């Protein structure tokens with residue numbers, strides 16, 4: 001409630017001092033804020049979005065700048081349990097072709113854990129990221145015995161690699 005008043009008060013104070021010429025920029029900015037709320041909101045959004053991009057959590061939720069060579073390296077850790085090729089066999093884990101965008105435990109011919117079946121998850125960027133970081137935290141008592149990739153860039157890269165290898169795309173505007 002008080003915030004919009006402060007610039008107005010400072011404008012009045014400046015006017016009272018008769019020091020309008022030197023501080024003209026501040027004065028006109030303050031009165032613009034007081035009179036037209038819409039540009040103020042824009043300013044807030046503009047300053048908010050770069051800050052959001054810098055936060056680690058949201059940095060993960062974009063494949064921008066992914067290093068596919070590192071993704072391939074990281075994927076070796078998945079390879080002992082998963083195949084990626086279309087029509088590839090299920091091994092210890094299910095074949096991962098087409099997993100991006102699919103509901104969790106979506107393949108009828110793999111014996112998933114009840115927990116993963118009941119999770120109701122869909123494998124989008126956010127859920128895959130959380131799963132690869134720590135499968136047990138996302139779905140307790142699931143059967144993927146994988147400690148997780150703690151490094152956000154490794155996760156981004158391996159997801160980008162899987163997407164590339166399976167021809168999948170993410171609709172990132174929906175995230």
Ligand code: HEC
Nearest residue numbers: 077078081092093104105106112113116142143144145146
């Ligand atoms: C030790 C074996 C093992 C490793 C290593 C492993 N997984 Fe898995 N993965 C599994 C098993 C088993 C399941 C099924 C889990 C269940 O049913 O609870 C699974 C499930 C999944 C699913 C869900 C599939 C579906 O159809 O819902 C994804 C996605 C996945 N793994 C990705 C990965 C990725 C990416 C890596 C490497 C970073 C990885 N996994 C490493 C064994 C493994």
